[in-house]
Amino acid sequence: MQLQIYNTLKREKELFVPRIPGKVSMYLCGPTVYNRIHLGNARTFVLGDTIRRILSFLGYDVTYVQNFTDVDDKIIVRAAELNITVDELVEQEIKNYFEDAKALGILPADKHPRVTAHIGDIIAFIGDLIAGGFAYVGGGDVFYDVQKFPAYGQLSGQKLDDLVMGSRVEAGEAKRHPADFALWKGAKPGEPFWDSPWGKGRPGWHIECSAMVRAELGGHIDIHAGGMDLQFPHHENELAQSEALCSGEPFARYWVHGAFLNVNDGKMSKSQGNFFILSDVLKRYDGNIVRFFLQSAHYRKPLSFDATSLDSATVALNRLRNACGALEHVLTALNAPQAAGEMLNLDQYEARFKSALADDFNTAEAWGVLFELARDANAALALKGIANAELALSLMQRLAGVLGVELTVDRSLDEEIEALIARREEARFARDYWTADNIRVLLAELGIELLDTPQGVRWKLK
RNA sequence: GGCGGCGUAGCCAAGUGGUAAGGCAGAGGUCUGCAAAACCUCUAUUCCCCAGUUCGAGUCUGGGCGCCGCCUCCA
16 A cells, blocks of 8 residues: 655645655654653654654655754743753753653654754855845844745645734834744844854744755755644745745645644643653653553544553553563463464554555554454464464564564563572472462562463563 | 634544444453463444435535634744
């Protein structure tokens, strides 16, 4: 099945056709590094990583870029609050981001450009816009002239006239049109600044992505992704900037926007105070569980989060882990495939898994397929055994791995523990259940749970 | 005011024309020295409401109700 992607620009699912056959260039708007990301932010970053992994799984050679916005009002304010420099804050928060990302199974992008490392590219980009008649200098700032770009509003479905009504126009601004936005902001006292042809200052928010895409991926990309809230104005502005300089071919062929994580039916956000800092959540829940939870709904639909969400996700994921553990156990306990057992039609699960993902990255449906595989494997195991247990196990782990979730099975214990387990087996065999149960309790205190099965004792870490 | 989205069992959530995936919770059963895991059965005659199109609609069209998001920094 061929990949279909919902393109925000077209408002419909489209067959995915990259610019260059077999290759995909993808850009995701990354975090503004002023504090730790929350669970809602994580949803989008997991989405980007998931799409990237799925594209690879489907055979594409992917180049994935995710930026860091490291100069911004919030960063300046936060650094002042903490009484540290902007650089110190930025370095710390980037480090924190990677720590969080790693816990969630988010692979490092091929490139993580920072705005401050691309000031030259940004200045050049603005220069090109001015030269092309799409931007003008006003006061110490440079603005994008939306009226020079007739297609403005195409991504968000907004009309310029309608935008005027809702926009807040600050008095004294040198804008020609209320929807014009700053490409370069003149320096204010105490803020970071760089020299430019228009005086000292710093980049506006939107220009960074246009410039970094051009610098890192060339003027055109296949997929541009980000959270729903970036659709307007950020991506609309970005599109206007980039496409002003590349008439004809589109800047991004597919725009992908992820829905929010909801709390009490409302968007989780800093300003509403209903957010959960990811690093706090990760103290209580394994990153695999959080990632699985975030993938449990289709990315374009809001996902509800409440106090029970991660607990039920834990139980659910344990179901898959237990199935893997059971398969692993029969393989090691019997030390040979059960030739007489049932032969599961594994290709069927993989095909369904793949077509779910090829249908606009439907991870929720894909997980459903893995649960069915787990159930069928467990059922077969309980009856006649499975002839292709080894393949079933590796398939389940491989497909979960496509989604970035590890279904690991613990394989080794130290000798002391092994000896205890053996002693308990002897005791059980001798019907000395008092000793056997004491050993079980002892091991439980060490975090090891024993499971008695027809194929002998199995253990797992609690 | 402009633009957009959502409404499927107690909860989470797939499904965009062919007769309701999956997970959690719950009930009963099987297995079991115990425990755990697992399996089986049951839990939406029905997808917010009304009308329409169709042989057939959760899925398409029109209207209504409710909720949410963006338009200001925001994943």
